[in-house]
Amino acid sequence: MSTPDPAYRRPIDLKHGRVDLAFGAGGQAMAQLIAELFARAFANDYLARGDDAAVLPALTAGERLVLATDAHVVSPLFFPGGDIGSLSVHGTINDLAVMGARPLYLAASFILEEGFALAELARIVDSMATAARAAGVAVVTGDTKVVERGKGDGIFITTTGVGALPAGRDPGGARAQPGDAILVSGTLGDHGMAIMAQREALAFESEIRSDSAALHDLVETLYAATDASAIHVLRDPTRGGLASTLNEIAAQSGVGMLVDEASIPVSPAVQSACELLGLDPLNLANEGKLVLICAPHATASLLAAMRAHPLGGEAACIGEVCIDPQGFVQLRTCLGGRRMLDWLAGEPLPRIC
Amino acid sequence: MSTPDPAYRRPIDLKHGRVDLAFGAGGQAMAQLIAELFARAFANDYLARGDDAAVLPALTAGERLVLATDAHVVSPLFFPGGDIGSLSVHGTINDLAVMGARPLYLAASFILEEGFALAELARIVDSMATAARAAGVAVVTGDTKVVERGKGDGIFITTTGVGALPAGRDPGGARAQPGDAILVSGTLGDHGMAIMAQREALAFESEIRSDSAALHDLVETLYAATDASAIHVLRDPTRGGLASTLNEIAAQSGVGMLVDEASIPVSPAVQSACELLGLDPLNLANEGKLVLICAPHATASLLAAMRAHPLGGEAACIGEVCIDPQGFVQLRTCLGGRRMLDWLAGEPLPRIC
DSSP states (O other): OOOSOGGGSOOOOTTTOBOOGGGGSSSHHHHHHIIIIIHHHHOOHHHHTOOSSEEEOOOOTTOEEEEEEEEEOOSSSEETTEEHHHHHHHHHHHHHHTTTOEEEEEEEEEEEETTOBHHHHHHHHHHHHHHHHHHTOEEEEEEEEEEOTTSSOSEEEEEEEEEEEOTTOOOOTTOOOTTOEEEESSOSSHHHHHHHHHHTTOOOSSOOOOOOOOOHHHHHHHHHHSOGGGEEEEEOOOTTHHHHHHHHHHHHHTOEEEEEGGGSOOOHHHHHHHHHHTOOGGGSOOSSOOEEEEOGGGHHHHHHHHHHSTTOTTOEEEEEEEOOTTOOEEEEOTTSOEEEOOOOOSOSSSSOO | OOOSOGGGSOOOOTTTOBOOGGGGSSSHHHHHHIIIIIHHHHOOHHHHTOOSSEEEOOOOTTOEEEEEEEEEOOSSSEETTEEHHHHHHHHHHHHHHTTTOEEEEEEEEEEEETTOBHHHHHHHHHHHHHHHHHHTOEEEEEEEEEEOTTSSOSEEEEEEEEEEEOTTOOOOTTOOOTTOEEEESSOSSHHHHHHHHHHTTOOOSSOOOOOOOOOHHHHHHHHHHSOGGGEEEEEOOOTTHHHHHHHHHHHHHTOEEEEEGGGSOOOHHHHHHHHHHTOOGGGSOOSSOOEEEEOGGGHHHHHHHHHHSTTOTTOEEEEEEEOOTTOOEEEEOTTSOEEEOOOOOSOSSSSOO
């Protein structure tokens, strides 16, 4: 007779095994997968309790709660500079960070396709755990579902983050004001081009790596460098790139923007790959870059603080917010003309994150 | 020249349109889908801000934070008694409720397959909004991704819930003690059999409906009926059914259980469908039922409180916790014998939730 204790069963073969439907069925196979893979990798007391949800400590008095969620469907799953695991941690941490919040906890939900190699799953889960640990964030609860072969694509991961917002911080897309400076924390387009190159098996002279990184420490550095009220907008320009992010903020705030093309940092490798492929780096996704819109008096100190941080070495002030009820974002081109920087239209790169 | 304000664009055709990759690309189509479908249906100030995350009020002093996440991949998407939308709200609310928490907020992440009908998406989103409103819970933030045709299956929804746990409540799977009573709040197997009947196009004499429901109000009723410390374990027996749930608790608590088969409520329709199909109702999923394990002195008052609640009319005490270091769950059969009630093995019903 079988026993209800997973310890008596043969361990799951994480080297050669594959996901089967039983791993999502709520029975013993699922309990084993949780114990032998997820709980071991994410090792913390919340998960170890084995309940349906995690009970977390109260926040510090005066701090507000911040909640963000992101599904990750990136293809391919592994790429230079990261994988779907690290990306799913960084992406959601960054959504918290751009609200000014300190990220605290993550919930992770997995949708696995029948037949997916357990070795790849283990590699992805390890990568998540490493990224979360590096960021000081615990993966405290989770869920796993399995869909039949051909009804998914290997693995999708939704991460949901909880953060704490210290009093006095209130950045938001609707807070850009005419006269504000627009800063970016580094080169643009690296993540999008890394995915595209990997997907299309393009070989460039120098490898293009995703910039995937957790931005919360950079955000803390910025708040330490100025009065919190000077930081009007923080955003990470992911899908749709800088172009869509700036248009979104302009629409939310009811302002225009004037950006100097020459001042936008783009790495030579991404620039030449874009020219080759007819893409605009301003439409490409980033996963470790910050757009900051701030009061003019704080520009110099914030730019200096960015540049002194490991993730902001190539930070630049790229333009300013102006009065424009139509919400146009204009680019002052290197040749002295002006062109509209529009939202990304259509879909140059599906499943970029 | 196109303008960056969605208001100037032609509205999305929610009647005849289909999901295309642009809806997940971070550009204007995605902004339109959010504005014209999600923000309208879930109507609240958090979503209306249009930021990457929701900033929520602090919890009441003394309350702990509870976090739960669930991916929903149910197939078919629509079934008697519910759909993937209402299920995705109830499922996560219930994960919070069984921790003793009051559910407060939901985050929703959608993975859509290219070609999925927008009319079905709108119907599902409306169903989510209705279920959330009925439960007094706001959907405060979300995310949408689109995968290519053949790489998904219409729609997957991950919901993540935040709840507040009042002081003094601490139910948990490891707290069952010998002598405790085991109660269930109503008939078992309804959800699983409703899905199976719909999927296999089985017609029974009377339609079998999913029991999908939010259990937090029932849980509040229980806490009002006794001292909080008498409630040792709360669980909703979803995937794997009552059998897996009891085995899970037995393993976590290091106890055995003895359950009277005759006392377990099963509707006649589910019972006869199970006999026809060779299934055990104790292995079938439930989405609106509670398993409660309590100190013996509180059994009568808790059973009475359950029965007085709209979701607990057929509640029953089905057995008791006993000393058994091996963690066996045994069933006293109607014929007077005993058999092991084991975890669900294998997978009778994939994608049940």
